[in-house]
Amino acid sequence: MSTREVYTDRLQAGVLLLPTMLVSLLFLYYPTVRAVGLSFYRASLARSDVFVGLENYRRLAGSGEYLRSVLISVLFATCVVVGVMAVALCVSFLIHEIEVGKGLYLVAVIWPYALPPAVAGLVFLFIAHPNIGIFTSYIEALGVDVNWFSNGPQAFVVVLIAAVWKQIGYNVIFMTAALGNIPDSLTETAELDGVSRTQRLLRVYVPIISPTLVFLVIMNTIYGFFGTFAMVDLMTKGGPAGATNILIYDLYRTAFQFYEFGFASAKSVVLFIAVGLLMYGQFRLSDRYAYYGG
């Protein structure tokens, strides 16, 4: 690597780096630092900011509504990660095992990567609509009363399905690539040893592609926390009765419905720390358990 570093003009280097550094500093780091600062103030649109110390954090700690939002977010993100990865692993394995026409199936399955979350939300709002949804009458024939505009758990499940659907493509892209890198000799050995297909997937392939799976757990977690905002906004507005009020939606409402910028900043800081810790934890876990070869 060091042999590539042939240019040494520091001024030039600085100038070329300037755009990235400036934008990062001004629009990424500065707002984050300012969120921390603002979280110690009572700030709104009209009045000037008032320093209140830790009051916003005390309010958060004592808020049952916020605690509920935390629990719902964690539950939702967990369901998204598990759901997406289970479905995507089956689909990727299926495509991997097919001899002819792999490429076609792959495109037909990865396209939701390009699907806008807002579109995913609207399409599901429409096809699962309690009154005019195309599947509603069939599901009700099975004895389920479709009323997710007022039934919390149902709303949670409908948003979850939309969220999983949108994320399948992204996961299959990485999983099929990882499965494609597994040497054929290994598959042949497993087959000669009489290992069944399912066993081959779970005992041989999953351990080998575990670094990819860890990477996807991290990406899907972030998606579960943040990427699903548009779906919640378009499908349930966090309701009914807070059943889909994930943290990012709760934060949005605090800031842009109630205009409590100080309180919202405290929520941003908590969210930032939580996601940071989560990613750190998953990296540590992957160091210990994932197989990186060699």
Next chain:
Amino acid sequence: MLGSLLTALTAAVERSQAAGRTTSERIRRFETEQLTLHVLAATVVFLIVLPVLIAALVSTKRAGIVTSIGDLVPGGHALSNYRRALIGLEFWRFMLNSFVMSVAVVVGKLIVSLLAALVIVYYRFPYKNAVFLFILFTLLLPVPVRFVPLYRLTTELGMGNTFFAITVPYLASATTVFILRQHFLSIPASLVETAKVDGVGPLRFLWSVLVPMSRAVLVGVSVIMFVYTWNQYLWPLVIINAENLQVAQVGLNLLRGQASTGEVAWSMVMTGSILTLLPPLALLMLFRRQLLETFTIQQK
């Protein structure tokens, strides 16, 4: 002796027949297995495409109320629906805004990130690792954790409700710099050494050596950036109030509101959804090879 020869011969024939049978059996078993896999895969594809298929069908109907599978026949209003959405409801404006925003971010990010990656791979200067970490760390600062202060900052700069607000804050990209860096590191070092000896400056080297050698990756990251920008929802929702500056994702929200109050038919909402899906979908289909190649770099 003749008898033993005969038994040996028949044994050999039987053996070869048996072998033949197992081979053809194995082939047959392989074929049925493959057939089952194809049926399964086709079912999966159908299920994944189904919601969008329904949306596309509904976008060709007048009212767009489909309450049973029997209603799933194409209507004759495709042309009038898309014309009404684009022109009558001015969805073309949202699409155009999204398009301009996405192209501006893709081009801007590409230039800015190419320069940063060039410095990080081909320059020697102090605190280089710290600079690289400084860029990578921004991965932990997605829009959702900073949009509240970013909103304040942007409005204080007098940039609320402007094109500036939905493009410039997106220009720094840890992901793009990282992908380009990984790719540059896979290009032989001898190239830059020769360039240096021949007196080729860094920008010339970037433009006439690195860029031509990175075509697939540049196309791949461009698709990734386009999809990412086109699909942005939260930030345009809070920072843009003027309807004539709004993007397609939030335009859909406005359509939904109108459908809920009965001002427009649901078929209009589905028409808008299909319109919003088409540009990123088309790019994915066209450049899937480059996209998949780029994703394998990202993970390293």
